[in-house]
Amino acid sequence: MSDPAQDCHAEKMTIGPFLACVGGDQPGTVGGRRVVAVLPTGERTGMAFVSRAAGCTYEAVTSATYPPNEAGERLRNLRVEAGRSLGEAARLLGVGVAELSGIEWGRMRFEKDADYEDAALMLGAGPPSMERP
Numbered sequence: 001m002s003d004p005a006q007d008c009h010a011e012k013m014t015i016g017p018f019l020a021c022v023g024g025d026q027p028g029t030v031g032g033r034r035v036v037a038v039l040p041t042g043e044r045t046g047m048a049f050v051s052r053a054a055g056c057t058y059e060a061v062t063s064a065t066y067p068p069n070e071a072g073e074r075l076r077n078l079r080v081e082a083g084r085s086l087g088e089a090a091r092l093l094g095v096g097v098a099e100l101s102g103i104e105w106g107r108m109r110f111e112k113d114a115d116y117e118d119a120a121l122m123l124g125a126g127p128p129s130m131e132r133p
Contacts, residue, residue, distance in 0.1 A: 069106030
């Protein structure tokens with residue numbers, strides 16, 4: 001299996017324990033469309049089932065929180081209304097599944113406002129009035 005850090009042909013940024021590859025010729029940059037990471041605005045702690053080698057436990061876990069993303073929520077609603085899976089919509093938009101999921105949930109965003117509008121039109125919406133998150 002290849003190392004994503006070596007496969008990245010663009011800007012690399014570290015967000016927490018993750019390496020985000022943005023720009024260049026990676027998935028998520030087809031047709032000049034760039035997807036960039038959004039920095040978390042905080043953390044929240046909640047209870048979750050966690051599976052480990054020693055077994056499954058119910059314990060407190062901490063996860064990052066992100067700013068509200070109305071444009072991403074709109075894209076998700078359009079995708080669901082159109083009956084498209086995440087993978088299907090990602091292929092249609094020319095981005096990776098992880099990137100589209102990140103956009104929908106506010107962990108990533110399109111670099112240009114026009115890309116939100118293009119994506120909404122490709123998913124079957126009328127001309128949107130969307131703002132970058």
